[in-house]
Amino acid sequence: MTGRVLVTGAGGFIGRWSVRPLLERGFEVHAVLRPGSVAPVEVQGAHLLHADLLEPSTAASLVAAVRPSHWLHFAWIATPGIYWHSPDNARWLEASLRLLDAFRAAGGRRVVMSGSCAEYDWSRVGECDERTSPLADPGRAPPYVSGKLALQRALAEAGERHGLSTAWGRIFFQYGPFEPPERLVASVIRRLLAGEDAPVTHGTQVRSFLHVADVGDAFAALLGSQLEGPVNVGSAERTTLAALLRQIETRIGGPGRLRLGAREAPPGEPTLLVPLTRRLDEELGWRPRYTLATGLAQTIEWWREATAVAGQGRLT
Amino acid sequence: MTGRVLVTGAGGFIGRWSVRPLLERGFEVHAVLRPGSVAPVEVQGAHLLHADLLEPSTAASLVAAVRPSHWLHFAWIATPGIYWHSPDNARWLEASLRLLDAFRAAGGRRVVMSGSCAEYDWSRVGECDERTSPLADPGRAPPYVSGKLALQRALAEAGERHGLSTAWGRIFFQYGPFEPPERLVASVIRRLLAGEDAPVTHGTQVRSFLHVADVGDAFAALLGSQLEGPVNVGSAERTTLAALLRQIETRIGGPGRLRLGAREAPPGEPTLLVPLTRRLDEELGWRPRYTLATGLAQTIEWWREATAVAGQGRLT
Numbered sequence: 001m002t003g004r005v006l007v008t009g010a011g012g013f014i015g016r017w018s019v020r021p022l023l024e025r026g027f028e029v030h031a032v033l034r035p036g037s038v039a040p041v042e043v044q045g046a047h048l049l050h051a052d053l054l055e056p057s058t059a060a061s062l063v064a065a066v067r068p069s070h071w072l073h074f075a076w077i078a079t080p081g082i083y084w085h086s087p088d089n090a091r092w093l094e095a096s097l098r099l100l101d102a103f104r105a106a107g108g109r110r111v112v113m114s115g116s117c118a119e120y121d122w123s124r125v126g127e128c129d130e131r132t133s134p135l136a137d138p139g140r141a142p143p144y145v146s147g148k149l150a151l152q153r154a155l156a157e158a159g160e161r162h163g164l165s166t167a168w169g170r171i172f173f174q175y176g177p178f179e180p181p182e183r184l185v186a187s188v189i190r191r192l193l194a195g196e197d198a199p200v201t202h203g204t205q206v207r208s209f210l211h212v213a214d215v216g217d218a219f220a221a222l223l224g225s226q227l228e229g230p231v232n233v234g235s236a237e238r239t240t241l242a243a244l245l246r247q248i249e250t251r252i253g254g255p256g257r258l259r260l261g262a263r264e265a266p267p268g269e270p271t272l273l274v275p276l277t278r279r280l281d282e283e284l285g286w287r288p289r290y291t292l293a294t295g296l297a298q299t300i301e302w303w304r305e306a307t308a309v310a311g312q313g314r315l316t
Numbered sequence: 317m318t319g320r321v322l323v324t325g326a327g328g329f330i331g332r333w334s335v336r337p338l339l340e341r342g343f344e345v346h347a348v349l350r351p352g353s354v355a356p357v358e359v360q361g362a363h364l365l366h367a368d369l370l371e372p373s374t375a376a377s378l379v380a381a382v383r384p385s386h387w388l389h390f391a392w393i394a395t396p397g398i399y400w401h402s403p404d405n406a407r408w409l410e411a412s413l414r415l416l417d418a419f420r421a422a423g424g425r426r427v428v429m430s431g432s433c434a435e436y437d438w439s440r441v442g443e444c445d446e447r448t449s450p451l452a453d454p455g456r457a458p459p460y461v462s463g464k465l466a467l468q469r470a471l472a473e474a475g476e477r478h479g480l481s482t483a484w485g486r487i488f489f490q491y492g493p494f495e496p497p498e499r500l501v502a503s504v505i506r507r508l509l510a511g512e513d514a515p516v517t518h519g520t521q522v523r524s525f526l527h528v529a530d531v532g533d534a535f536a537a538l539l540g541s542q543l544e545g546p547v548n549v550g551s552a553e554r555t556t557l558a559a560l561l562r563q564i565e566t567r568i569g570g571p572g573r574l575r576l577g578a579r580e581a582p583p584g585e586p587t588l589l590v591p592l593t594r595r596l597d598e599e600l601g602w603r604p605r606y607t608l609a610t611g612l613a614q615t616i617e618w619w620r621e622a623t624a625v626a627g628q629g630r631l632t
Binding site for chain 2: 020024037038039040041044045080081173176177178180181182183184186187188190191194198199200205207213241263269289297298300301302303305306307308309310311312313314315
């Protein structure tokens with residue numbers, strides 16, 4: 001056994017995909033889910049705990065119950081359209097710091113937390129390097145970004161002060177099964193499958209998309225390693241949004257439904273926003289299972305099966 | 317390594333759930349998918365092969381390529397509303413027999429195939445026992461049933477004549493993620509989630525439902541065992557359809573949408589049709605992960621996430 005890992009946010013879009021890769025690497029996995037929530041099938045094989053991480057007493061009791069040697073932290077507000085400016089970001093920062101204290105005090109050794117490409121200063125950087133690229137100004141950034149920046153700093157400090165091994169995965173763009181349906185890839189797939197129009201922006205933005213099962217796998221690999229500090233979790237494969245969306249259109253059919261340029265791009269959206277992946281590729285030696293082509297094919301098929309029209313309720 | 321297993325029908329509703337349990341038991345898994353089909357995420361970790369099993373030359377080339385010691389056979393026509401009377405049943409019987417010959421000739425040792433509770437004579441048996449309950453008359457049964465009966469006989473004979481170790485899993489009722497949306501549980505969940513009426517029959521039929529991930533796990537356990545002959549793959553937990561459907565209604569809410577008695581039950585549908593599970597429980601020592609309550613909760617959540625309304629395509 002490699003260790004006993006606490007996974008917080010294990011029921012979420014990304015967190016659930018870390019469980020199987022952790023099990024495959026020999027970890028004993030303790031998955032924390034929101035109270036009253038149902039365990040997704042992807043967390044099978046983990047020990048399940050339901051806990052409200054925003055409740056101050058939870059950190060101590062959780063750590064006392066599990067005695068984790070490792071901790072993988074995904075839990076944070078992630079509601080599409082809400083999370084960016086929500087005051088809950090401050091509450092998640094507090095909860096994360098409480099957990100970090102409790103984990104360290106109970107003898108935890110290795111932590112990996114999930115950050116975001118939004119930590120980089122998009123007005124000054126296109127190809128993001130973990131060590132040299134400028135970060136956003138916490139005083140001007142939206143609460144989501146300033147919260148993540150503060151947590152990353154606190155994590156690095158706790159590492160230095162207490163000899164904790166820590167890493168911070170900066171997630172770029174991802175897609176895959178269970179993606180919140182408001183988000184770009186899920187929304188376009190769903191609309192095209194339903195025979196509806198999919199109005200999108202001009203699509204010249206250059207991005208890097210990683211299948212969410214690969215995001216989960218990369219975090220499991222990172223936790224199992226000795227790598228320290230921020231690590232971009234993204235694909236080395238770059239694409240314009242237009243090229244990505246046209247791949248979807250070609251696979252689904254229904255030409256003309258994808259309407260590039262029909263929507264305004266949000267102000268301040270960068271033209272180029274991609275990770276340099278040298279840390280992930282070379283220092284960690286990690287490889288994704290999916291290319292963009294195979295990952296999109298799998299994801300389209302998933303949505304196709306999941307959203308086929310309900311029928312007449314035959315038993316046989 | 318326990319062995320090298322060929323899984324035919326690995327992309328299907330049931331087959332895909334056998335891959336992970338096989339990997340967990342130490343098998344090297346070679347998953348056969350339909351030509352041009354996309355591998356579902358559940359078969360990650362398996363070697364993938366695309367092959368048309370109905371093509372006569374496939375059997376020999378597949379077995380030559382994989383040299384399997386074990387074989388788990390799910391592939392068969394399963395299109396809801398079609399499969400029962402389709403002439404394709406005869407083609408799948410032939411394809412299965414060709415594969416059986418090729419597997420045995422190449423030194424394969426252990427085979428488990430998937431059968432159905434429909435093999436029992438529903439007019440004469442309610443609690444189905446593998447050894448004593450009467451089977452349907454192949455001369456009067458629909459092509460699906462007579463095809464499965466013929467394959468089971470051929471498998472048993474091949475076992476006796478050639479010293480092959482064989483078992484035959486008779487699947488009762490199942491439900492779970494990716495269930496074809498025309499079928500009962502998927503259809504009622506989907507309709508209630510959409511706020512639509514779900515007209516069903518009287519619901520006094522007594523059945524046994526197993527979560528499809530447990531069906532896959534049971535087959536993996538069976539393949540890894542020495543058990544021979546027919547084995548019921550079903551839950552010891554019995555329920556009326558009404559009680560099962562009311563559990564769904566209670567979890568989803570929207571009272572009054574589930575309309576018991578609004579549809580006629582098909583002629584000849586038995587009142588009681590459940591497996592005796594002594595072979596699975598005691599001889600194999602297998603236990604399901606899900607109860608009906610936890611399995612339905614998980615399945616409802618899966619459909620809820622998968623079928624939420626698509627939104628506006630935000631990138632962040």
